[in-house]
Amino acid sequence: MEVIVMYSxxxxxxxxxxxxxxxxxxxxxxxxxxxxxxxxxxxxEYIIINDFLLHNEGNKKTTQ
Known part of the structure; x- marks a missing residue:
């Protein structure tokens, strides 16, 4: 019984x-x-930008 409880x-x-x-x-x-x-x-031709956050004036939170 103990073995079943331990496995569970x-x-x-x-x-x-x-x-x-x-x-x-x-x-x-x-x-x-x-x-x-x-x-x-x-x-x-391309620039890759990682972890870019934009400030959202509407609700004072950031967005990705």
Missing amino acids: IGLIVISFIIAVTKSKLKGKAGEVTINHFLKKLDSN
Whole structure:
């Protein structure tokens, strides 16, 4: 009985960790993919600006 409880707790913890990190991993994978394609652009014609934020006067928050 103890073994089943320990496995259940372990499964719950692993499921929680996967749920928390899944969106971050998807975001990082997307950034890597886009960065790969942006590097193929002609650097004499295009400028790549990373982490660019615009100030929004309407609600005093920033936007991407």
